[in-house]
Amino acid sequence: MDGPILVIDRGTERRIGAQLVEGLRRGILGGALRPGDPVPSTRALASELGVSRSAVVAAYEQLAGEGYLELRQGAPTRVAELAETDPDAASRHGWRPPTRASRPSVTIRRPVEEKVEPRIDLRPGRPSTARIDTRAWRSAWRHAAALEIPSDSPPPFGVRRLREEIADHLRQARGVACDADDVVVTAGTSEAVALVASALLLLGDDGRDDVTVAVEHPGYPSARRTIERRGARTVPVPVDADGLRVDLLRRMPRPPRAVMVTPSHQYPLGGRLPVSARLALLEWAREHGAVVIEDDYDSEFRHLGPPLPALASLDVGASVVLVGSFSKVLTPWLRLGYLVLPADAAFRDAVSRLRDDEPGPVAGVVQEAAAALLASGTVRRHIAVTRRDYAHRRRLVIDALDGIPGAPLSGLDGGLHAVVRLPDHGASEAVVARLAREGVTVAALAEYSAVPGETEPGIVFGYAGAGDTQLAEALALIRAAILDVT
Ligand SMILES: Cc1ncc(COP(=O)(O)O)c(C=O)c1O
Numbered sequence: 393m394d395g396p397i398l399v400i401d402r403g404t405e406r407r408i409g410a411q412l413v414e415g416l417r418r419g420i421l422g423g424a425l426r427p428g429d430p431v432p433s434t435r436a437l438a439s440e441l442g443v444s445r446s447a448v449v450a451a452y453e454q455l456a457g458e459g460y461l462e463l464r465q466g467a468p469t470r471v472a473e474l475a476e477t478d479p480d481a482a483s484r485h486g487w488r489p490p491t492r493a494s495r496p497s498v499t500i501r502r503p504v505e506e507k508v509e510p511r512i513d514l515r516p517g518r519p520s521t522a523r524i525d526t527r528a529w530r531s532a533w534r535h536a537a538a539l540e541i542p543s544d545s546p547p548p549f550g551v552r553r554l555r556e557e558i559a560d561h562l563r564q565a566r567g568v569a570c571d572a573d574d575v576v577v578t579a580g581t582s583e584a585v586a587l588v589a590s591a592l593l594l595l596g597d598d599g600r601d602d603v604t605v606a607v608e609h610p611g612y613p614s615a616r617r618t619i620e621r622r623g624a625r626t627v628p629v630p631v632d633a634d635g636l637r638v639d640l641l642r643r644m645p646r647p648p649r650a651v652m653v654t655p656s657h658q659y660p661l662g663g664r665l666p667v668s669a670r671l672a673l674l675e676w677a678r679e680h681g682a683v684v685i686e687d688d689y690d691s692e693f694r695h696l697g698p699p700l701p702a703l704a705s706l707d708v709g710a711s712v713v714l715v716g717s718f719s720k721v722l723t724p725w726l727r728l729g730y731l732v733l734p735a736d737a738a739f740r741d742a743v744s745r746l747r748d749d750e751p752g753p754v755a756g757v758v759q760e761a762a763a764a765l766l767a768s769g770t771v772r773r774h775i776a777v778t779r780r781d782y783a784h785r786r787r788l789v790i791d792a793l794d795g796i797p798g799a800p801l802s803g804l805d806g807g808l809h810a811v812v813r814l815p816d817h818g819a820s821e822a823v824v825a826r827l828a829r830e831g832v833t834v835a836a837l838a839e840y841s842a843v844p845g846e847t848e849p850g851i852v853f854g855y856a857g858a859g860d861t862q863l864a865e866a867l868a869l870i871r872a873a874i875l876d877v878t
Pocket residue numbers: 516517518579580581582583612654659687689716717718719724728729
C-alpha cells in the first residue's frame with residue numbers, strides 16, 4: 393500500500409497500539425486497502441509513524457487474528473481476501489465504507505508538533521537507583537517497621553538517631569564540625585529552603601520592609617520560587633566559570649539578608665567556587681550579618697580535582713546554613729534532606745518556633761529506616777559504587793559530545809549533569825524540541841535564568857538516571873541534533 397489513513401494522535405489517552413489497530417482496520421474496511429494489497433513492513437511503518445516496532449508487530453498480529461491481514465512466513469503481510477467481502481465487519485465497527493469515488497487519499501500523516509512519550513528521561517537531578525543494595529534497603533525498612541509505634545509526632549528537629557548519623561556523615565565526608573543538635577531533618581532541600589526562608593522572614597530584616605535573598609543567575613529555579621512564595625524577595629547575582637561572582641555581591645548597594653549558593657558544583661553551569669572566593673563570601677557575610685545558605689546537593693560526586701571544604705566547615709564567624717539531601721546519594725523518592733544550623737541563637741530559635749507550629753514533615757518510620765541505612769554503611773558504599781558508575785557515564789558523555797565546534801561541553805567536573813552551550817536560542821529550542829520528538833527529555837539552559845529575558849542558549853541534561861545503553865542511544869541523538877544546528 394502507499395499507506396492507509398493512519399494518524400497517530402498523541403494528544404489522546406488512547407494507546408498507540410489501539411490507534412494502530414483501528415486505523416488499519418478502518419483503512420481496510422473503508423477500501424483504502426484492498427484485499428491482496430501488501431502492507432508496509434513493521435519496521436517501515438514503525439519508522440514512518442515514529443512508534444515502536446513492537447507496537448506495529450502487535451497490531452498486525454491482532455488484525456491477522458481478526459482475519460483482516462494474512463501473515464505468511466517469508467512473504468510480505470497482505471490484506472486478507474475476507475475483509476472486503478465481510479459486509480458486517482464495517483457496521484460492527486461503526487464504519488461505512490465510502491464509495492470508490494469518495495475514497496480518501498492514502499497518506500500517512502505525522503504531525504510535527506506531536507507529543508511523544510518520553511522514552512529516555514535525561515532531566516537533571518535523577519540519580520541511578522539500579523545499584524542500591526536492595527537487601528540492605530529492605531532490611532532497613534523491616535527494622536523501622538518493627539520498632540515500637542510511638543503515640544507522638546517525631547521530634548521537631550527529627551529522630552535523634554538519624555540526626556546523629558547525619559552529623560557523623562557530614563563530619564567524615566564534608567569536614568563539618570557539627571553534632572546531632574545542629575542537624576534538622578527536612579523533606580529534602582526544597583523543604584529546607586522553605587524553612588530557612590520562613591525563619592528569615594520571622595526574624596525580619598532589621599526593620600526594613602522586605603527580606604531579600606541573593607540567588608545565583610543562572611541557578612536552581614525551584615529554590616528561587618520557594619523562597620519567593622514564602623514571601624522573601626530574590627536578587628539575582630551572576631555566576632561565571634568559577635561559580636558565584638562574590639565581587640558583584642560585595643558591590644550590591646543594599647546587602648541582602650541571605651545568599652543561596654551551590655559552591656561545590658554551581659547549578660547548573662558547574663563551576664567550583666575557589667577557596668579564595670569562599671573566604672571572601674564568608675567575610676562579606678560576616679561583615680553584613682548575612683546568612684549563607686550552602687546548597688551542598690551533589691558534592692559526594694566529584695570527578696575532577698579534590699573536593700573543596702564546605703563553607704560550613706570554614707569557621708570564620710559567618711552564619712552558614714548547610715543544606716543537604718538524600719535525593720542524589722540515594723533517591724528523591726525518599727523526600728529526605730537536612731540542614732545544619734549555624735551558631736546564631738536567634739536563627740536557631742526562629743527555626744525551633746517554626747517547627748513547633750509546623751511539625752517536621754518526614755514520617756518517623758522513614759527517618760528510622762534512613763538512620764539504619766546510614767548506620768549499616770549502605771549509603772557510604774552506595775556512594776562509592778555509583779561514583780564509579782557516574783565516572784563511566786561521564787566518560788560516555790565526553791566521548792560523544794566533546795569538541796563539537798560551536799557547542800562547548802561543560803559542567804562535568806562533578807555531579808550528575810552536563811551543559812552544552814549552543815550558538816543561539818533558536819538552536820537550543822530546535823535541539824530540545826527535536827529530542828522531545830525522538831523521546832529524549834533534556835532541559836533548556838534558559839529555564840535556569842533568574843533574570844527575565846536574560847538567558848543563555850544551551851541545553852542541560854543529567855547522565856545518571858538512564859542506564860548505559862539508553863544513555864548511549866540518547867547521546868547519539870543529542871550529538872546528531874547539535875550537529876544539525878551548529
Ligand atoms: C541545585 C539542587 N539542589 C538540591 C537538589 C535536591 O533537591 P531535593 O532534596 O528537594 O530533592 C537538587 C535536585 O535536583 C538540585 O538540583
